[in-house]
Structure formats: C-alpha cells, structure tokens
Amino acid sequence: MYAFEYVRANSVRGAVSALAKHEDGKILAGGHTLLPTMKQRLASPSALVDLGAIKDLAGIEQRGRSLIIGAMTTHAAVAASDVVKASIPSLAEMAHMIGDPAVRNRGTIGGSIANNDPAADYPAACLALNATIVTNQRKIPASDFFKGLYETALEPGEIIVRVAFKPPSRAAYMKFRNPASRFALVGVFVAKKGSDIRVAVTGAGNQGVFRWRAAEEALAKRFNPKSLDGLKADAGMMNADIHASPDYRAHLVAVMTQRAVAKALGK
Amino acid sequence: MTSTGIGAAVRRKEDHRFITGKGRYTDDINRPGQAHAYFLRSPHAHAKIKSLDVQGAKTKPGVLAILTGDDIATDKVGGLICGWMIHSKDGSPMKAGPHPALAQGKVRYVGDHVAVVIAETVGEAKDAAEAIKIEYEVLPAEVETASAQRQGAAVIHDVAPDNTVYRWHLGDKAKTDAAFAAAKHVTKIDLTNNRLAPNPMEPRAAIGEYDSGDGVFTLYTTSQNPHVARLVLSAFIGIAPEHKLRVVAPDVGGGFGSKIFIYAEETVCVWAAKKVGRPVKWTSDRTEAFLSDAHGRDHVTHAELATDENGKITALRARTIANLGGYLSTFSSSVPTYLYAPLLSGQYDIANIYCEVDGVYTNTTPVDAYRGAGRPEATFVVERLVEAAARELGQDPAKFRRKNYIKSFPHQTPVIMTYDAGDYAASLAKAMEIADYANIGKRKRESAKNGKLRGIGISSYIEACGIAPSQAVGSLGAGVGLWESAEVRVNPVGTVEVLTGSHSHGQGHETTFAQLVSERLGVPFENVAIIHGDTDKVQFGMGTYGSRSGAVGMSAIYKALDKVIEKGKKVAAYVLEASAGDIEFKDGKFTVKGTDKAADFGAIALQAYIAHKFSGQELEPGLKEGAFYDPTNFTFPAGVHICEVEVDPGTGSTRIERWTAVDDFGVVINPMIVEGQVHGGIAQGVGQALLEGVRYNADGQLVTASYMDYAMPRADDLPSFHVGMTVTPCPSNPLGVKGCGEAGAIAAPAAVINAITDAVGHEHVAMPATAETVWKACQRASQKLAAE
Amino acid sequence: MPYTLTVNGSERSLESRDPDQPLLYVLRNALGFTGPKFGCGLGQCGACTVIADGSPIRSCQLPISAAQGMKITTIEGLGTIEKPHPVQAAFIEEAAAQCGYCTNGMVMTSAALLAQNPKPSVEEVKQALAGNLCRCGTHDRVLRAVMRASGRQKT
Ligand SMILES: Cc1cc2nc3c(=O)[nH]c(=O)nc-3n(C[C@H](O)[C@H](O)[C@H](O)COP(=O)(O)OP(=O)(O)OC[C@H]3O[C@@H](n4cnc5c(N)ncnc54)[C@H](O)[C@@H]3O)c2cc1C
Numbered sequence A: 001m002y003a004f005e006y007v008r009a010n011s012v013r014g015a016v017s018a019l020a021k022h023e024d025g026k027i028l029a030g031g032h033t034l035l036p037t038m039k040q041r042l043a044s045p046s047a048l049v050d051l052g053a054i055k056d057l058a059g060i061e062q063r064g065r066s067l068i069i070g071a072m073t074t075h076a077a078v079a080a081s082d083v084v085k086a087s088i089p090s091l092a093e094m095a096h097m098i099g100d101p102a103v104r105n106r107g108t109i110g111g112s113i114a115n116n117d118p119a120a121d122y123p124a125a126c127l128a129l130n131a132t133i134v135t136n137q138r139k140i141p142a143s144d145f146f147k148g149l150y151e152t153a154l155e156p157g158e159i160i161v162r163v164a165f166k167p168p169s170r171a172a173y174m175k176f177r178n179p180a181s182r183f184a185l186v187g188v189f190v191a192k193k194g195s196d197i198r199v200a201v202t203g204a205g206n207q208g209v210f211r212w213r214a215a216e217e218a219l220a221k222r223f224n225p226k227s228l229d230g231l232k233a234d235a236g237m238m239n240a241d242i243h244a245s246p247d248y249r250a251h252l253v254a255v256m257t258q259r260a261v262a263k264a265l266g267k
Numbered sequence B: 001m002t003s004t005g006i007g008a009a010v011r012r013k014e015d016h017r018f019i020t021g022k023g024r025y026t027d028d029i030n031r032p033g034q035a036h037a038y039f040l041r042s043p044h045a046h047a048k049i050k051s052l053d054v055q056g057a058k059t060k061p062g063v064l065a066i067l068t069g070d071d072i073a074t075d076k077v078g079g080l081i082c083g084w085m086i087h088s089k090d091g092s093p094m095k096a097g098p099h100p101a102l103a104q105g106k107v108r109y110v111g112d113h114v115a116v117v118i119a120e121t122v123g124e125a126k127d128a129a130e131a132i133k134i135e136y137e138v139l140p141a142e143v144e145t146a147s148a149q150r151q152g153a154a155v156i157h158d159v160a161p162d163n164t165v166y167r168w169h170l171g172d173k174a175k176t177d178a179a180f181a182a183a184k185h186v187t188k189i190d191l192t193n194n195r196l197a198p199n200p201m202e203p204r205a206a207i208g209e210y211d212s213g214d215g216v217f218t219l220y221t222t223s224q225n226p227h228v229a230r231l232v233l234s235a236f237i238g239i240a241p242e243h244k245l246r247v248v249a250p251d252v253g254g255g256f257g258s259k260i261f262i263y264a265e266e267t268v269c270v271w272a273a274k275k276v277g278r279p280v281k282w283t284s285d286r287t288e289a290f291l292s293d294a295h296g297r298d299h300v301t302h303a304e305l306a307t308d309e310n311g312k313i314t315a316l317r318a319r320t321i322a323n324l325g326g327y328l329s330t331f332s333s334s335v336p337t338y339l340y341a342p343l344l345s346g347q348y349d350i351a352n353i354y355c356e357v358d359g360v361y362t363n364t365t366p367v368d369a370y371r372g373a374g375r376p377e378a379t380f381v382v383e384r385l386v387e388a389a390a391r392e393l394g395q396d397p398a399k400f401r402r403k404n405y406i407k408s409f410p411h412q413t414p415v416i417m418t419y420d421a422g423d424y425a426a427s428l429a430k431a432m433e434i435a436d437y438a439n440i441g442k443r444k445r446e447s448a449k450n451g452k453l454r455g456i457g458i459s460s461y462i463e464a465c466g467i468a469p470s471q472a473v474g475s476l477g478a479g480v481g482l483w484e485s486a487e488v489r490v491n492p493v494g495t496v497e498v499l500t501g502s503h504s505h506g507q508g509h510e511t512t513f514a515q516l517v518s519e520r521l522g523v524p525f526e527n528v529a530i531i532h533g534d535t536d537k538v539q540f541g542m543g544t545y546g547s548r549s550g551a552v553g554m555s556a557i558y559k560a561l562d563k564v565i566e567k568g569k570k571v572a573a574y575v576l577e578a579s580a581g582d583i584e585f586k587d588g589k590f591t592v593k594g595t596d597k598a599a600d601f602g603a604i605a606l607q608a609y610i611a612h613k614f615s616g617q618e619l620e621p622g623l624k625e626g627a628f629y630d631p632t633n634f635t636f637p638a639g640v641h642i643c644e645v646e647v648d649p650g651t652g653s654t655r656i657e658r659w660t661a662v663d664d665f666g667v668v669i670n671p672m673i674v675e676g677q678v679h680g681g682i683a684q685g686v687g688q689a690l691l692e693g694v695r696y697n698a699d700g701q702l703v704t705a706s707y708m709d710y711a712m713p714r715a716d717d718l719p720s721f722h723v724g725m726t727v728t729p730c731p732s733n734p735l736g737v738k739g740c741g742e743a744g745a746i747a748a749p750a751a752v753i754n755a756i757t758d759a760v761g762h763e764h765v766a767m768p769a770t771a772e773t774v775w776k777a778c779q780r781a782s783q784k785l786a787a788e
Numbered sequence C: 001m002p003y004t005l006t007v008n009g010s011e012r013s014l015e016s017r018d019p020d021q022p023l024l025y026v027l028r029n030a031l032g033f034t035g036p037k038f039g040c041g042l043g044q045c046g047a048c049t050v051i052a053d054g055s056p057i058r059s060c061q062l063p064i065s066a067a068q069g070m071k072i073t074t075i076e077g078l079g080t081i082e083k084p085h086p087v088q089a090a091f092i093e094e095a096a097a098q099c100g101y102c103t104n105g106m107v108m109t110s111a112a113l114l115a116q117n118p119k120p121s122v123e124e125v126k127q128a129l130a131g132n133l134c135r136c137g138t139h140d141r142v143l144r145a146v147m148r149a150s151g152r153q154k155t
C-alpha cells in the first residue's frame, strides 16, 4: 500500500474540511471495499478520512413515516434491528443476505451505496423503496442517485449522512448469489406502496441497478406473480461476464421477480 | 483393539496446537534480519522481453538487490526441472523447453517471473518493482487446450514447434479397433475436465537463509516433500550440495499436490539469501497463488465404449489432449499419461483399451498433479461413459455396472495394472442400501410435485495409490524411486521418536503413525512423537502425495518396528537370561516362552542403553532402527459414491440432497481421520463438478484470480455425508492399508454429473455444472421433448 | 506513530509507519500473535478472523488506526489446551481441523456466533460460516463441532 495520511474525524464538518484539505482524500467507512482496492494498488488516496468515530452517523430510528438509517450503520445492525424488522422487514432480510457475518459487522450502508457496486444489494433496496439519500449538502432521491457502474450523484467531498426509507405495504428481496463472491448475480427488490409498485434489479444490468418498468406495469394491474407470466427482461440491457450470460441473467431477472412478488404476498 | 491402537478413532494430537493458534507455518517464522522478496511478474501471456532496466529501481528506498534472468545465467543457477520422462509413440523423448527461475528473454504466461526485488519491506519491494523499466514485444497467445496444436499457432517453446510436448499412447490399438468394429453398440462422449486452482488456504511461502560461517543454506518452505525439494535444488538447480542445504517444511496448510513441486520462488529465495547476505522471505498473496501455483486437470477428451449384444463392455478407447501450461512443472508429464490411462479400466473387466494422449504447451500457468492427479480424469471418462452407455442401452446404471465389474483377483487389465484385491459388488450393494436407491422413483415424484427435478448418480471409482515399486516407476520414466524411509528411535526411558520421510499437511500423521507405534510396541500413545519435515532430522524421504503415506510411509515404520522388536528380543534374552529364540513380545512385554519371566518394553529399552547385561562384542548397545520400504505393487482403493441432487429448473441451481460414500481403503488405522479425508476429497470433487473453473480470456489473462471470481465450496454448498466402508485388506503391504486421501476427489465429479444428467434428462452437462449450465441443459431437454 | 491496542485483555503499545497497516500484520508481526492467518488479505476467506468488541471481523480489513480502542480477542486469548473454550474442545472431539490453516477463522467465527446465539440451528451455523473458506473440506465436521459446543447434536 502507498503511504498516506489518516484522519479520524469527530464530526461530519470535520470530515468535510479534512477532505477539502486533501485533494485526493477518501472517506473510510467499513473499509470492506476501499481497503481491498488499495491493497491491490487499484486506488491510492492521499488521505483516508475515517468516519468511524462520528457517533451520530450510526443509528436507526423510525421518524414519523420514515425509517432513518445513519450512513455508518453496519449491515449487521440493520439485519438485527427490531425497528427495521417492524418497519420494513424485507430490508432487514436483505441486509442479512449481504456477504457473511464479518462483512456485515464492518460494512456500512453509506459505503455500500456510495460505492454503487453493480452487484451490491442496497442499491436495489434504495431504488425499490424510493429512499432518499441525505448528504451533508442535500437530499437526493434514489432514482437520481445511482448513475451507472460505480457512479453516483455524489460530488467530490460530499458525504452521505443518512438514508431515509418509506415503509411499503408489501416488499420482498430475492437474491440469486454469485457462488464465488456471494454478491448478487441477480437480486430483485419488489415493493408495493399503494398503487406505486417498484421492481429494482441489481447484479444484472450492464449499467448497474435499474427498475424493470415492464414488470412494474404488469404488476400494477394485479400484484401477483402470475401477472408476470411470459414477461421477459431485455437481454440487451444485461451484463455479460464469466459468471453469467446476458440471456441467463435476463431469465433470472424474470424468475427472481416472480419469486419476490410471491414472497411479498407471503406465498 | 486398544483405545489408541490401530482402528481406534483417536483424537488428533496436532489439533492441540491448531485450535489454540499455536501451529507453526512458514509465514509464522521470521528470521533475524530478514529481507523481503517481491516478484515482478509478466502481465502478458506471451511476450519477448526486449529490454529490462533495473538501474533506476535499484536506487529506491529499502532496496537491497534486484535480480533477473541474466543474474541466473551468470550464476549458473540451473533451470526448474520436470522429473518424469515421457516418450512419444514414435520413441522420441518429450520436448521440454527451458524453464529458468527468472525469465530469460521471453515470458510464457501471465504471472511468469521476470525479476525479483529484495528490499527491507514488502511495500518497498513493490514500489521498486513498479520502477523497473521493461519493454515487451507482445506475441499472440495460445490459451485453448483443443487448438494449441493447430497449424499457425504461436510457438511457445522452440523445441516444440507444434506446441506438442509428446504424443503418447497406451494399449493395443489394433485389437481395440477390431473390438469396436465388432461391437453391437458404441457409446461416444466428449468431455472437458475443467482446469482447477488447487488453492490450499495457506499460500506458498519461503525463507532462504545462508550461513557464511559454514556455508550452509537453509530453506523454510511450504512443501509436501522437503527431501525432494532438497534433491532438486542440489542435484539439478545446483544451489548447494545436499549436505550444505537444509530444507524445513514445518506445518503446511494444505497442499493437494500444489506443494509437491519445486517452484521459482523458493529457488530464488535461497539463491538470493547468499547474494544479499540476509535471510530472504517471500509469501504469496492470493492473486499470485492463482497465477503461479501449478493448476490441475484441463483435459479435452473424446471417448468411446463398445458393448456386445449382452451388454458386456468389450472395449474402451480415448483420445485426450492435456494442457500442460507454459512450462513443464515438476511431475506434470506423468499426470495425464501414467497416472491417467492405466486407470481407464475402472472397476470393469474390459479386454481392450487404447488411449492416446497429447500433452500441449499453452500460454497458461503450468498444470501438474492436483488431488487425485490423473485418476479423477480417468474416473470421469469411465464413469460418464458407463452411465451414458447404460442409459442408451436402457439398462439400470447400477445393474449395468454390476454386470461388468471385475469379479476375481488378481486381475490384469490391458493397461499395465494388476489389481490385487477388491469386492466391487459389495461396495455397490452397501452404497445402494445406504442411499435408499430402491426408492429413488418415489423421491423423484415428490420433487416433481414441487416443480423440481431429482436425479441420482453413481460413481464406481478405482485409484492406484502408493505409486510403486521404484523399479517399475523407473521403467515408466520416473526420475526418482517411490519408496519411503523411517527411523524409530527408542529413548532410554522407553519413549519413542519416529522420523518419517512422509510429510503431514492435514492428514494427521502425528496421530495415525503414533497409533501404529503404540499398538506394536505397547507404549502409551502420548509417549510417541512423530518427526517429519526437516532434512536435518530425517535422513531422506519422498514426502506425501498420491495417498502414499499410509501404504508406503507407515509400512516403512512397520518394518523399522520389526527391527526394533527383534533387537529388543536380543536385549531381553540377556536380561531375562534366556535364549533369544524363546523371547516373545506382546502388548509391550517381553516374556520367556513357557515361563512367567517378563520385562516391559521400557525396562528393556533402558537395558539396551545402559548395556550392563551384555558385552558390546555380543550386541551393540542402543535401540534405534531404520528401514526403507519399497512396496511390491500399487494399492487399489476403490468404492462407490452415490450422489442425489435436486435441480431447480427455474434457475438451474443444483442442491446436493444426499451423499453416500462406500469406500474400500483396506485396513483403516483411524476411521475418524479417514472419514475426514473422504469429506475433504468429496468437497473438492463437488467443487470441480459444480463450482470451480480457472478461466482465461483470449489474450491469456487470468480472469479468475481471486475468490470473488473463483468459486470454492462453502459450508452451505455441501451436504452432510453418509460414509460407509468395506474392507478387503491390501496384500502388497504389511498393514493391509490402501490410502484414502484422494478417493473423494476421484469419485465425486462423475457422481455429481451423472446425477444432474439423470435429473435433467440430457447427457451434455459440462463441468462446472453452474446454474446457467444446468439451466441450459434443462432448456435443451425440454426442446428435445417438445420436438419428440 | 505510536498505537495502543487491547489484545487478549492486555494493552500493547507499538509503532507503525503506516496508519492503514492492517491489524492482521500488526498482530502477527509486531505482537507475535500468529494464530490469525493470512489467506487472501482481501476480506474474502476468513482465515484472519478475530473478535473485536464481541463481533467477528476480518483483521486484514481493519486498519491499525481504526482498531485502537477496540477489545481484540485472538485465538490465543480464547482458551488454552488446559482450559479450552467449548468451541475449541468440540473441534478436537469432532476432529474438525485438518491442515489447521482455516481453523483460526472457523473457531473464532463459531465462538462469536455462540456468544450471540447460544443455540443456533444447523442452517444458522452454515450461514455464519459461509465466509470462511476451508480447502481441506472440514465443513461437515466444523458444523458438528459447533452444534456440539452449543449442547446440541447435528443430525
Ligand atoms: C467478502 C465480501 C463479500 C461481500 N458481499 C457483499 C454482498 O453480498 N452484497 C453487497 O451488497 N456487498 C457485499 N460486500 C461489500 C460490503 O457490503 C461493503 O461493506 C460495502 O460495499 C462497502 O461498505 P464499507 O462500509 O465497507 O465502505 P468502504 O469500503 O469504507 O468505502 C467504500 C466507498 O464508499 C465511500 N464512502 C464510504 N462511506 C461514505 C459516506 N458516508 N459518504 C460518501 N462516501 C462514502 C468510500 O470513500 C469508498 O469509496 C462484500 C464485501 C466483501 C469483502
């Protein structure tokens, strides 16, 4: 690893000014993405600004209609949280499906969505649950936040502070794991809130997480797996790599969506 | 049976240190003043090195030396060797290209060693490596096994213009072809045996050290066979004569074949230690392990099976192209030849067998022995063929196998082997019973109700272990003998130290070998220490691989124990004042026949050392004996594994629902350890069948270079196993043991694929049978159904 | 820079030039705790697992600077041969180690699991251990050992 400076910020403001000082500085959350890339010398930030000591960045609360999760909240905390389980149980289930216990104990929601790995789970949840990503500067709706592979709406030096979710009436996440990495080969988060139905797909798209509008329309008529019979996802939009072909990914998107709807209905 | 003797499920001694974090592996060792090595590796699969300038890099902080292929040449460090000579059909010797430890003029795979930087820290070594100026002329790369020999392919080694190392064959072609011509039915199959990365969890590591005072080198290394490493480093690579080179292989975190070989890295570490005057340490990272640990398997095979009108197998023929990678690794040439084709008879009575194997160079990591080495490849061919034939003939695969099994022993196959003992039908019957084979139809219907496809697959495997005798392997081209040594040192107080040339890296020798000693000498298990892995302690040995340590290593101990007992009797004769012929030894006691005069083993040991009761002219004092044991034959463990799967046709994912293994390993020393070895083998076999595959892109870049891309089985990928045993003692060694380390890896792939093909109703399911592969097979099967 | 770490109940001070040096190297090289193993250095294998403030973490992914103030337990601090932790005792009973290299991670992850969930189901144990690679294929034995340590039997 390259030598660099390490700053343990005590407040968001402190972190912002540390980042301002180091042109090529990077935020360190759980480190489970950042450190491996540095180890492999794929990234060499001039400074790391650790958010770990900023107490009010971690935490979960139900604030009125919104479920608020602090950026530094670990996947394990979300998975185990009674507040999350009461508000959006499928979100707790999704968090439990990330990686393994050690990854969940360190990895954070903020790090995950800031990184926007095309196979990560949280982006699908955020998109399906119409989350709002709150930064030190502004509020960004999930639909504007995820911009493609590893790309987000975040500006340099902008820090995610928390994520606000609006609990749906029904939701479920189905994940088909990549057997090597255990990230999503295809993950589908389905959420229904009144007549608003969202189907968010991760792992599959060649531009990262996306909403499968055709499925949403079909489900708007009737929220039932049968409504999706015969519906095919567009293989042209799918990612091709050694783990799966676009055709297979497209097929899995349809299957996982049907299964997610069934699960959301308690079937 | 005593509670710690042969056959007892004694808990492992070595676990005491492993479960408390006190194991001592190579990377746990740090030598005073040690420097660190980092290898600059080729980023290209095939390229000429046009220029290499290390001058600037040498001035970077912390750098002690940067060495290249030129330095290797100047110092006359010999190249890495391939120790098994294979001759082609036409009698010509195999075409072995040069294999310098650091590249000279050309690189032949991504990860090939270009230069080494020795620096104070690994970080500094890496920084300096980035400053090395190197210019490549990139050449086209050959990656694919099947096409490496084609006209116009890039030439990887000048000695082999068609990229062909050898064109080898075994068996009688004319007779076999005639049998095919006369056959009632011929089953044909095309198979790929996928390339695997061995992936012991402990990455390879080495520390080289040089003591200028007495001119002695020491190498600490992750080796399965430290003496072989010393021999090769001395006799061939020429680092130092054997008496000036000590090789220590401490605890080793798994090998599976990949730590048999003598690699560039340890060679460079010992050599460089003298050059820089400091101990030099190298530890592989995981990506380097994927790039540079010898891979396994990688065959492309067309095979055919001939049957007569009674469903009796009359002939088998196979044509295999084996990818050997960019260079010949230490034993690579033998794996797809003598470790493969002689097993193509499987458990079956087949009168005619013919096999052709072309070994080819490609611009990929060298391929060598990996758990099972050749035998999984053979079993996969035989068991896929037999399964397909049974289905084509409309016969139950179990019945078809039973009918064709070899039933009397010894049995001479047409491909070298003389099987000495076995009862294949017994294993099959027992496995079918445990697996509840009879009710598979019912279970298939249950699954169908839930929209799932269930299948069952049998694999009747045989392996040849304890590769021996030395004379025979020598006549087949081996550069070494494959015996084993042991020395039993009885201390004056009656405790025992056994020095063995076998090496334990997960097999539990410290426990099983001690069980043998405890049983035979009647000394408490705790009073026996097994010493291995240090050439300064153990005189010589051939190490551990090929499931040889029970059959060969323990037999050597057995022989040495015979001698200890003989000597003990002589001492006892003086002590008990009787003639040596009247002394008997049993349960740790020497007695005089027909009397109640007795002395226990410890007392006799003490007498042997104080030598008060006999004169030195009559009998040498002391109690220490050694033996070299060379078996009379291979051993032939065999068995039947049955795998039951459920496939989700919606996604193609396969779950193993049930696994039954009935193995005949001959006499079992410790059933708990043996069962663990079987589990481990199955896990790797299941990995090969369902998950694993090394992949290169067309340019020869390794795409599966981390655990994010190379899938290995995890706790939730594996079922629990039902393991049973049948026992036919092995006649060719005194213990009757056969070997168990590779059985699971040999049996499993065919069992899994046979089960999946049964489930999906389609013969073409390639390994690894990923969800997508199986899903596609389901699609093809339903299209076929629709068309019918 | 000076650092102070709490490892196995005692405070240890050391110097490190790199604030991002992974805890794994600090434990192994500076402090002599070689129980945690290097398997990949990338958070992908579990060989380096230690328990930090009660949870299993990958010590190869935790910079030394972030480890300050945490209570770290390594396998050396879990139990001894004379007084083994129940998981360690069960590993011996079930012969759950082969080469022993992944064993640190298996033991530490299991111990942390049982501390949080004393009576896990087999499925829960499998999920908890999904991040721990073992090439020797000890998975079945490890499951048995964890069930044994929890006072249950694996069927
Ligand atoms: C073995 C393994 C398995 C995994 N499996 C999965 C899986 O199945 N599913 C899955 O979704 N993920 C998986 N992950 C990824 C894991 O969830 C990571 O924790 C996550 O991607 C990154 O979170 P982190 O807190 O570790 O972030 P870090 O690595 O610390 O940071 C990641 C990036 O985000 C930036 N960042 C972090 N926090 C903020 C913030 N508050 N504001 C702005 N930018 C920020 C950082 O600068 C960095 O660029 C896995 C990781 C590993 C190592």
Ligand code: FES
Pocket (backbone or CB within 6 Å): C037, C038, C039, C040, C041, C042, C043, C044, C045, C046, C047, C048, C049, C058, C059, C060, C061
């Ligand atoms: S070494 Fe830390 S997870 Fe592999």
Ligand code: FES
Pocket (backbone or CB within 6 Å): B201, B253, B254, B506, C096, C097, C098, C099, C100, C101, C102, C103, C133, C134, C135, C136, C137, C138
């Ligand atoms: S015991 Fe060897 S890797 Fe698990």
